[in-house]
Amino acid sequence: MSREEILSKVNDVFHDVFDDDSIVVTESTTADDVEDWDSLMHITLISEIESAFGMKFQMKDVVGMQNVGEMLDIIEKAVS
């Protein structure tokens, strides 16, 4: 799966989790850019991404992620 395909699928997850199809996430998107992306929604997001990609994050990944690009790095490694 290419990085673009992963980003597209991540976008779909964001739409479902935040119930907002207008969200467009990019590599540089952070929690500050998405309304309602709080700590609880972050947990939901991580669990939905795990389900969507059939992979697991490590706890250190979840704490250390700074933006969507870093999230994509982890997904890319897991699914490759």
Added chain:
Amino acid sequence: MNHYTISELTIGMTESFTVEVTEEMQDKFTEISEDINPMHIDEDYAKRHGCKGRLVYGMLTSSFYSRLAGVYLPGEHCILHEVKSRFHNPVYIGDVLTVMGTVEEVHEAVRTIRIKAVIVNQDGQKVSQAVITAGVQEY
């Protein structure tokens, strides 16, 4: 009460309990919620509108999802994040409900589980179903 930690929870784990819905529960829920819709508080009105008796509040039925998560699955360490529920059939005072939940997903990195839950009445009819997301706290 159960005391499951995140590492003890696995996909497929199931817990259940039964509960009879009493008039006292219905009346307490009226008092708490102040939902005075006549379908819930007026027997004659409810019967005139096609019910067998006072209609038990859907949210009273859903409150058993709180017990399922907070007492059984995972139990003590539960922090409820989300309950998405649907109501399929009416519940009446005197019904004996079986509340059952099965772990469908375990997300260790964020200490969260997803539970598929269902509530059936004494006739085996599904009255409600839900997807529950619960955090599992570490102390």
